[in-house]
Amino acid sequence: MAKPKTLAEHLEHHEVSRRGFLKFCALTTSMMALPPSMIPTVARALETARRPSVIWLSFQECTGCTESLTRSHSPTIENLIFNYLSLDYHHTLQAASGEAAEQAREAAMAENHGQYLVAVDGSIPVKDGGVYSTIAGISNLEMLKQTVEGAAAVVAIGSCAAFGGLPHAHPNPTGAVPVQDLVHDKPVVNVSGCPPIPVVISGVLAHYLTFGRIPDLDGYGRPLSFFGTSIHDRCYRRPYYNKGLFAETFDDEGAKNGWCLFKLGCKGPTTYNACATAKWNQGTSFPIQSGHGCIGCSEPHFWDAGGFYQPLSAGIAGVGTLAGVAVVAGAAAGTAAGLMHHAKRKQAQRQHEKVTVADLKESGS
Amino acid sequence: MTVSVERGIQTLKEHIDAPVASFFTTCVHCGMCADACLFYTETKDPKYTPIYKLKPLRRLWHQEYTFWGKLAAKLGLSKPVTAAELKAWEELVYDSCTMCGRCSMTCPVGNDIVYMIRKMREGMVAAGFAPSGLKAATERAITIGSPMGVKFPALKNQIKHIEADTGLQIPVDVEGAEYMALLSSMEIMNFPEYIGAIAKIFHNADISWTIASDAFEATNSGIQIGSSDLAAELVERVVAAAERLRVAFVISPECGHAYTALRWEGPNLIGRPYPFEVIHILELLDRLRAQNRLPVTGKIKEKLTFHDPCQIVRRGGVVDEPRRLLDMVAADFAEMEDHGIMNWCCGGGGGVSANERAAKLKLTAFNRKRHQLEALGVNTLVTACANCRITLEEGLEFNNMDVAVLGLAETLAEHLEEQSTSATTETP
Amino acid sequence: MTGVELLIWVRGPGLQLSLAAFILGMTYRILQTYFLGRAKNLAEPRGSPWIHGMKTMWWRSFFHPGMTIRGYFTIISGYTFHLGFIITLLFFDQHIELFKSWTGLSWPALPPLVITVTAVLGIAALVAVLVDRFADPVRYLLSDYQDYLCWVLTVLPLVTGLLLVYKIWLPYTSLLVVHIISFEILLVAIPFTKLSHVFTIFIARWYNGAIAGYKGVQS
CATH class of the missing domain: 4.10.480.10 (Cytochrome-c3 hydrogenase, C-terminal domain)
Incomplete structure (x- = not known):
């Protein structure tokens, strides 16, 4: 079966009604704090959006973020959007493993250089050269650097990736840091939460698909529309x-x-x-x-x-x-x-010069 | 050694103790003490606010006895107390404070302001900033024996007159007498009736008493000017005479600050407890009353009131005695609105009346008493302090008020019911 | 430091340090004053300094005879802002939680509306006191920088607390940080400014009563 070219086709393929799609667009629009007049724009953009390549890196994490997104009770538009993405590397979800998996990542990077999105869940240990978490012999730190180099933007999914999370908690034995501490030359969106709300993840992705750029962020790099x-x-x-x-x-x-x-x-x-x-x-x-x-x-x-x-x-x-x-x-x-002051007072008393009648004859000046 | 600001500061350092530190630490600058001070209420000049009169002392405390103050002083962030400042404060510390202590009664945080004024004056004397009138009076007290320059021959002369008038002998230098009476030179010169009055009463009550020819003066200018050294010297004279005559009691006369000097400051000034007891004449009279040894006859019909001498009442603790005594002879006794421990000062205490420079301010401050008297509508005013009496008379005269001022002991003596049976003294 | 980090700091080390500074400073201040000492009184006492001292400590809390408008204003506005502050501090739910975390003790709270009233009254009385400090020549003359500084330090926790509860002006986290910091600064300032009167007032009153009481006068 040929892969659907656009999101609309993809949804159609999964028998999502037009009505259901528009409902999702309305929800996403409102969650993104856009005016209702933007719903058609969002819908049109999503309908025609091309599937972007996404490389999902899992570092020091618990897979809860992935769970949050994928283990819903029934299929939702959120995870359909997620499915629509060309998830070229996600070692929990992908079938490939070992060297094949890493080759998939490298291939996606080469193919979509400058275009692809990097999603990160988990924090990155940097202590002792990052030895505390490695994948295929590559430290998380190194893999992040390599992967982000050709990325269009980075989405830090979950509090570990966004802020360091549990691994970062005192005393932070692995020297865990969040993505934003390491990536300074690409836009980073923090979708925090332990785990983050699924619709927030899909909303950020929808925003990217709709506008081709990351949404407005708050002081902590989180999408204002969800974290405002x-x-x-x-x-x-x-x-x-x-x-x-x-x-x-x-x-x-x-x-x-x-x-x-x-x-x-x-x-x-x-x-x-x-x-x-x-x-x-x-x-x-x-x-x-x-x-x-x-x-x-x-x-x-x-x-x-x-x-x-x-x-x-x-x-x-x-x-x-x-x-x-x-x-x-x-x-x-x-x-x-x-006691020191007391001694000072006593000292002054010992040094006291008796006032005499002669003193009264003088005047101070 | 000459007086100097350094010596003044050194002296103040001696006198800053735990109460002073707690008072300055606690002051919240609310200004309520202003309303307790007759120099403020009668002039409305904020500089007469009692606590403001202590500003240099407060800064010195801060610089010498607090952590931040010492630090700031070392870093040059707070200016030292200067001679110019003390000079500027001389008027506030002396002319506009009678040490009446009314402010100490009203401070909501409990500052005993007059306790600190007393200490502040120690430094002022050592720095040479005391009013010339007060200095001269103190000098006379030390060198002549009395601030008014009264010597024993003058007293002897008065005694002669009194003996002639009363037919009673005034005992002088009687060893082994129970009581030694002291006098203020104001009484000797202006109100010798007091001597006759106590002679009559004591004779009637069969009291053995004496006057010491070398220590008859009760006043203590050293207390007023604020020099413990000079005050101690004056107290020593009284103690020496009392010890020589082996008396059991020394009677403080109708004089305010003399009572403070003898009763409360004296032992602390000389550094040892007395071998005798100091009793105020009003206390003694009240004891006689309680023992029925002070029989009186007839009552004064006119409405009268009592002016509380601050140092005897508020600062001395003799509060109810004058009232019980007056009740014996007054048919219509009325209290002024603020009386007893909340009385208003006459305006002449604390050395103000000896300070010619303060004369005008003193008369302004007297308006407080004038208003009180006018509100009460009395023509007779009884008091128990010769200095109050002079100040009141001056003020009344200045304001053309027709109010008679009486001494309490004399008033009682006038109504004394003579007990001929107990008369043991031979006629002179 | 971000807002969240500041919040963690003020709720953790900030509270620890300010409380420690407050306790250390106040103990220091009281003992320093006490050990300065005073001379033993050799005069024969007429009354008990202890009893009179304790009585003065109590009676100076109220109106006294012969007070003027300034006195009534001082006592009434003083009580209003002191009580407003203390009730707000001690009987607001969230504050009780703080004391509970320190001492394990807790007590019933007053409804938030009542606390709002006490805080607003406290602020109003403080404003009145400040206006009067400028308007009254006596108070103006007596005032120094500390009077104004302490005024600011006292009013800030009340104002920031109200803003916080009613979510005015800044986000909750920022206001919470500002509010806790204002309280911590106040705590640290108490021992080292004239605010130390919160404790030394009892010492001063006791000395006053004891000095007068020694002579048999209830001051």
Whole structure:
């Protein structure tokens, strides 16, 4: 069977209706924060888009990001778009292995030089020359450099690739770094999340297919259209937060009533992602809706930002020992300074020159 | 050694103690002390705000006794206290402060401001910045024995008159007497009636007492000018006489600061506790009253009030005694709105009345008392301090007010019911 | 440093260090003052310095006889901003979580609306106090740079806290960082500025009461 040339043909091939396709276009358009008038443009662009070559590099990762995208309960337009891509290298998904796999990567790079997209999941260990993660004898660091050299853009998929993620967490034994720390001469899009929301991945790809360029990014290199608002701002439990109604434990009345999970450590206020609107599993739910606070997985350093169950307003480091040390040090220093001043006063008293009547006859000047 | 700003600073360093440090640390610059000070309320000049009068001392504390202050001083970030500054502050520390201590009662953070003014004056004296009038008075106190230059012959002369008037003998230099009475030269010169009054009362109550020919002066200019050295010298004279005469009690007269000097500062000035007890004349009279040894007859019908001498009442702790005593002889006793420990000063305490330069300001400050008296509508004012009495009389006269000022002991003596049975003294 | 990194820093080492500086500084300040010492009083006491000192510590918290408008204004505005600040600090849910993370203790919170009122009243009273500091010649004369600095340090946590809760002006993360930093700066500043009166006020009042009480006067 000949491979479909355009996305429209590809969708048709998979019996996706025109109506379903337009629905996807509308969703993508709105997720990308474009006005509704852009829907036809998006649809037209996607219909006629040529399949781009994508090389997917998996470094220090857990495959959760790939899972997120591929293991949906039923086929979705998102993963159909994903399927449509010419995924020339993805060692979890591709049939080839060993040297054949690497040859596929090299072939794709040569064939589409300057055109292809690089998707990365996982962080890159750079300590000790990057020996902590290698593929076919090539270190991740080296492979990233080689592969990115001829790429049009890089999409860092998941928090490990975007911000270092779990491998980067303290004490970071492998010296893991995110893609953006290593790639400076190509556009890098961070699609963070542990894992990222599937529609966000496909949305970024759709944006690239539609406009031929990467979307507008926030300060952390994430597409603004998906990461522009916090979980807290879009959370359906927000009214409880405003009223000061909090669940104190996971099984108290507050939890049963669906009150705010702030005190149970919800990081919604400082987490920017589309979970509260796009939701997960075909829009079924998202963590807060399921009764667990947001853990802030799409933010940098989320593993090091205190416990998942520590409220955002609580300190994340112990103070007991330090406070004890401070009392002792303050007491020692205060006593020393006080006694020193006392001695100074006594010294002045010893040096005191008695005031006499003669002194009264003089005037100060 | 000559006076100098360095010597002044050195002296201030001696006097900055834990209370001073806690007060300066705590001051929040709220300015509430201004309203407690009659020099501010009667002039509305912000420079008379009590805590402002301590600005140089505050800076010195900061530079000498705090971490950041020492650091800043080393780095040249805070300017040292200069002679010019102390000179500029002389008026604030002396002319516009009677050390009445009303500010110390109102400070919301608890600063005892007058405690610090007292210390500030120590440095001012050592630096040579004290009012000339006060310096001259102190010099007379040390060299002659009395700030007004009163010597024993003058007192002896007054005693003669009193003995003639009362028919009582005034005991002088009686060894082994129980009480040694002190006088202020103001009383000797202006209100000798006081001596007659206590003689009558003591005779009536059968009290053994004496006056010391070499230490009759109770006032202590050293306290007013703020020199502990000079104040100690004056206290020593009293202590020496009391020890020589082996008295059990020394009576502080109707004089405010004398009580502070003898009762509260004295032992600390000489560095040892007294072998006798200092008792204020009002305390003694009140004890006699309680023992029914002070019988009185007849009551004053006119409405009258009591002017609390700051150093006896607020700063001295003799608060209820004058009221109990007045109740015996006054039919219509009325309190001024602010009285007792919240009274308003006459304006002449703390050396102000000895400071000619402050005369005009003192009269302005007197307006506070004038308003109080006018509000109450009294024509008789009783007090228990010769200096208050003079200041009040001056102020009343200046304002053409018809108010009689009486001493409390005299007022009691006038109403004394003579007990002939207890009269043991022979006629002179 | 990015916003997230700043947030981690202020919630971690920042809080640790500022709390340590506060405790160290305050212990230092109090003991330094105490050990400066004072002379033993040799005069025969008429009253108990201890009892009078404790009483003054308490009674100076209220109006006193003979107060003028300045006094009433000071006490009322002072109470308003102090209580506004303290209630906001101690009875806001999220703050209680902070104290709980430090001490393990927690207590009931006040509703957010009430906290908004206390914070707004606190800010309003602080503004009134500042205006008065300029308008009142006495206070203006007494004021130095510290009075204005401490005013800013006190008002900032209240203002940034309100902005944070109502998500005004900056993103939540940035405001949270600014709010926590403003609190940390305040903590560090307390022992080393006139803000140390939060503790030394009790020492000063005690000394005042003790000095007067020794003479039998309740000051």
